Amino acid sequence: MTESDGPIEVGLYGVTKRFGDLVAVDDVTIAVGRGEFFSMLGPSGCGKTTSLRMIAGFEEPDRGRVELTGRDIVGVPPYKRNVNTVFQSYALFPHLTVADNVAFGLRRKKVSKSDVRDRVKRYLDLVQLNGYDDRRPSQLSGGQQQRVALARALVNEPAVLLLDEPLGALDLKLRKQMQLELMRIQREVGVTFVYVTHDQEEALVMSDRLAVMSQGKVEQVGYPEDIYERPATRFVAGFIGTSNIIEAAVTGRIGDFLEVEAAPGDRLLVPAPTDRSVSPGDRLSFTVRPEKLRVVAESEIVADRLCTVSGTVVDVVYQGVSTQLVIRTESGTTLVVFRQNSERVSDAGVPGTRTRIVWDPEFNVVLANEPDLEKELTG
Amino acid sequence: MSVVAPPEIPPSAAPPDPARPDPPRHRRTLPEWVKANLLLLPTSVWFAFLLVIPLLIIIEYSLGKRGVIDPVHFTWSHLRYANYKDALDPDRLPIFVRSIEYAAISTFACVLLGFPLAYWIARFGGRFRNVYLVLVIIPFLTSYLIRIYAWQVILQDNGLLNRLLGDLGLGNHHVFINHAFAVILGLTYGFLPFMILPLYASIERMDVALVEASYDLGHGKVSTFFRVILPTVSPGLVAGVLLVFIPAVGDFVTPSLLGGVRTQMIGSTIADQFGGSQNWPLGSAMSVLLMLFILAGVFVYLRRVGEEAL
Missing domain, CATH: 3.40.50.300 (P-loop containing nucleotide triphosphate hydrolases)
Structure with missing residues (x-):
């Protein structure tokens, strides 16, 4: 606190x-x-x-x-x-x-x-x-x-x-x-x-x-x-602004980051929580804000440390300043991406398009386990 | 009852021209001002027959002469103003002063008794508020006359109250009836609901946050009562005071049944003129004067407190 x-x-x-x-x-x-x-x-x-x-x-x-x-x-x-x-x-x-x-x-x-x-x-x-x-x-x-x-x-x-x-x-x-x-x-x-x-x-x-x-x-x-x-x-992630919440299983650890897997075969990094210990096999949920996510072409080469998820565009909502893309990933999770309309709006994509999302693992935030919440806040 | 309709526009005799669309049809309607004021018609008729005409009759009587076979002889050529002189006889002044005194004390007692109850029902009555309000008006299910007779039974020399006090060892020879106490008690008892209901309506409308705001700004309970609650509910208080004081001044049942010769009020004196004394012109003159006095009093009262309150 x-x-x-x-x-x-x-x-x-x-x-x-x-x-x-x-x-x-x-x-x-x-x-x-x-x-x-x-x-x-x-x-x-x-x-x-x-x-x-x-x-x-x-x-x-x-x-x-x-x-x-x-x-x-x-x-x-x-x-x-x-x-x-x-x-x-x-x-x-x-x-x-x-x-x-x-x-x-x-x-x-x-x-x-x-x-x-x-x-x-x-x-x-x-x-x-x-x-x-x-x-x-x-x-x-x-x-x-x-x-x-x-x-x-x-x-x-x-x-x-x-x-x-x-x-x-x-x-x-x-x-x-x-x-x-x-x-x-x-x-x-x-x-x-x-x-x-x-x-x-x-x-x-x-x-x-x-x-x-x-x-x-x-x-x-x-x-x-x-x-x-x-x-x-x-609750905080959901109440304040729009959040993507991803459930994943811990598979390993690299320095200050945990390796996690949301769908079989993918590999995402999240900053390891400092207030509790996590070991491989544990399940956790983490959140990332929609404006941190980037849509990139399938062919683009992405640095290894970045989080990458493939999926299909489900919905495109034009909001003036930005466009909101709703994307269903291969693991079945729905992710929301805000795209600044700094380029031509028509580039945002149409429903049904296959797409790839990339973001920096720094922006991932591991959420408190719900049952541990009380202990964590008052202890 | 007949309502005069506005003159109708005569229907056009020419056959409708198929080339032109139909002109908008004028339905047979009354002008707006007539329609709105139609709502007043029932009460107007009611008041004309049951208030205005009787009032004119009373005024006519007050200028007539006491008769033997007919109670009043009235002729336009001989208007008798002497009835008013009689009514204003200094000998009757104490009765008049007493009426105002009793009514004022009763009104004050009604405020003291009614305010806490109205406040409690409005603020703490919860979902039973309407039940409590019904309880307040339940006495009206029994005739006022019967309830005052009941008080007579309670208060008389060997009545319930004396017996109860006797059983408690407080003596059983108290005299209640024929005293100012009994009359004021009766008036307070009878008119209390007329104080509670308007007060309740006002208190119920008051924003509770006003009281909290007053506390918040450093005012304690007493200061909050006089500076915030009382001014905010004053419309109800003004209405309650009028609804209790006016009928109490003119009441004749209570002083007749619970009072004695020394506690007569103007109402019972007037009633006497139409009854035992058989002096209708004098009774009418007194009625007219009482009405004028109350009207003047209400006018002054509303000018002084009403501007703030209403």
Whole structure:
């Protein structure tokens, strides 16, 4: 698990939360560094929102510790925690103006009236909503409400800002724009962000680090390029982007690489996993991203160390920037290849064509054995 | 009931020209505004016969003269404003003040009793919410009159409550009936559902995240209640207050059955004019004045709190 540098601002340690028979969060450990933009990514029901709500104080864990700035905050009510939340529904107070919404948290603190005015103005400027002070939330667009919610939380200068799918209700274009906006604001205020989303692209674009969650467990924590390039589990490989997953049997070892065989007679190399020992005869699965694969002519001479697989084109999907080829290999596996449309599109091939795929074994990533997953992550 | 149709376009006498396609046929339809307002027709008739006309009769009576054979003599040439002077007699002022006082206390009690229940049903009622709401209105299955008689049985000097207190060793000679307590209790009991239902509707509509947002921004339970929950559900509260206060001020069954001479309310006094006292003109004048007062009160109330709430 990739650790963050510097002091930890907020952490969940061995946290479990049950709702009746359902284990929403199952022994989760996540530590977020000060000033980090950290995302929790996963499909709905994976426990990301429940984890966030335990940091906010809306839910209490059944087991484990929740630490904020080095202090265990389990049992501390939400109004005494130095964290603020941007809610998915924004939850703006309909009876208050924009300025009063933003000032709401400050009313509880010993802040003088002129200070309140100054800070409200400063944070409305930050989210680019100056001049909207006297509007009601109902008079604002979705994007503007989102900005008010952000200003209302940030004006309290919390140790951690929690964001629960804040862009979920916006349309695609506005969402892209707000992603950049959120990143700018986070850099400007330097507050630790914990961001919950089910949108993998959003998480990859925005986060310093992210945790991928599934069924209440953390599958992998790491930098976006780690998660994308070196997925630890089958779930991560499948959830983030498109992946080819190949099952193979180990036949030997050459230096740092294992020799494996997906179909009788072929010989593929994969980097040997460093965290477990593998011996000939073991079965393993590895993944490789479709954009790493290259289609070459049958006649082309390929270096011996490269992975080579022959197959038949099953499907060709033109996608503008690239073309997606679906290829059935001789072993019966289906591989997806992304081909940049830097050449003429008609060269991509037609279904039924025999073809050969080549890629560098460096890009192969051996996946964790499913039963060993738990031991590996928590051990 | 007849609806006047718009003048029809006379059918063209000329034979259809085969060379031209048929012109679009004008179906016999009513103009849009008539169609939309047709929906108002049943209630309009209902209110005309059961509200407006009776109201005009009351106003007519209030300007008439007490009669011997007919209860009221009314002539346009001799409008008697003296009934209104009578109605505003300072001697009757205490009755009037008392009515407002009892109604106000009952309304307040209904808020205190109704709010927690409505909140609980809306937020924690789960899938049984509709069952709880039915339980709230179940008393309506029995006539109000019968239920107030039942209270009489409970509260009277040798009634159930006194016997129960006696068995508990708390004395059995308490006097409940004929006191303000009994009347206010009766009013609160009778009108409580009218407070719970609109409050429930408002609370149920409220986004739970608003409460969480308030906690999140550092406000504790009390502050959250007054700054977020109360303002958000105020439409229901305003409706509940009106639905309880207005009928409570004018109620005559409760003070007649549970109260005594010293706890008469304006409603029972008016009822008296049409009954025992046989002074219909005076009773009518008092009714008109009470109505005007309540209308003015509601107007002022809505201007002050309604702007925020509605």
